[in-house]
Amino acid sequence: MCADSDVCGDTRQRVLQAAGEIFAEKGYGKATIREIVERAGANVNAVNYYFRGKRELYVALFEDAHKETTQEDEREFKRIRALPNDQQLHGFVKHLLKAFIHKEERAWHSQLMLRELIEPTAMLEFMIARVVRPRFAELVMIIRQLVNSNTSDLRIRLCAESILAQCVHMIHGRTIVSKLIPELEYTLGGVEMMAKHITQFSLAALQNLESDDE
């Protein structure tokens, strides 16, 4: 047996790749081992041989995806922090949106994360701790620089949710969005347009927030 990726034949890798795509496409429940191994050009047994089972394959995959996602997040966040205040939000929104429009081979990393929000498995807690919370914290930091200094923390977190909501909705609700706004294509250009609108809408909101007493 071999656990490391480079040592053994590429069957393990092909299964990982195929599983990533299919889990991202259909979710854990609807993905079947037989479809995965077929796409990987491997035998049904391959999943159990290399990963001990469907669930363990999913966990392995998820940890891969999480690692790549957090690395990319950290890299991007560093870059964004160096931007002028009023451009940071745009950078953040664009970063979130772009992850989902990647070329197919890579796209499943992000889609897998998003799926977890839709139909949670046992990995949800892990993901909230490692991906969602850091992103949320970063967004809160960006917002804090844009609003009145006496704005309460609760208010800022609510605004953060409002902005996240718009990003998530564009991806996850794409079927509906593209029917209601056919002008929005799900390409790199379309994403620019989405990011521009979300940023503009949210900046306008933040700059116009009423004071916190009520």
Add this chain to the structure above:
Amino acid sequence: MCADSDVCGDTRQRVLQAAGEIFAEKGYGKATIREIVERAGANVNAVNYYFRGKRELYVALFEDAHKETTQEDEREFKRIRALPNDQQLHGFVKHLLKAFIHKEERAWHSQLMLRELIEPTAMLEFMIARVVRPRFAELVMIIRQLVNSNTSDLRIRLCAESILAQCVHMIHGRTIVSKLIPELEYTLGGVEMMAKHITQFSLAALQNLESDDE
């Protein structure tokens, strides 16, 4: 055989109720006929006897839910149109949010609709046409009264999506939202707070929109 609800024994009705709850809870795929009939106190055969199959049961249920939803929408929209301009948005947001916090017996009507957005079945098209589009149109009307008269239609529709996004996110992302903002309880009081924030945030955005030329 009997198709009307009042004529035959109440088995058919009990199955409908149980199915509504379970489909809303778990989605079409994960709901099983055996669990449905068990909760309804009926035999496995009941589903096939009264509805010809699982899918047909789902369709029947969905049409029921849709009818009730659209009726309630129309009633509420009429009421909201009578409000002053600046209160209409708040009324609309509150209406959307409240539907999901109903007492359990009724909640599945709305939850079933929301599920369709998450894991679409063949009913998605039907639902977009009958529920989503009318709601979207209503929201667009409300927004149009609040912005500069030369604001483009595309811009207005983008804003409508931004507002819908926030509403949907509060319901559909409740697991995460309540972790990031523990102050937000999913009770009637909590919903008031959500509605207040979403309205305030969005009104601020709309009032501050830049002009459309670019």
Add this chain to the structure above:
DNA sequence: GATTTATTGAAACATATGTTTAATATCTTC
């Protein structure tokens, strides 16, 4: 009240799917 129809119940059937087994092939190492 007998006959027909509608409803219910238990079991069987067919299929899909995760998992295991055991045989075969391939590779490594001495």
Add this chain to the structure above:
DNA sequence: GAAGATATTAAACATATGTTTCAATAAATC
């Protein structure tokens, strides 16, 4: 090149689940 470890394959197994069958029972009709 032989022996043992590693990898692959095909088949079988176990379970879950939608569906069907058919007999038993209840309800309706005449």
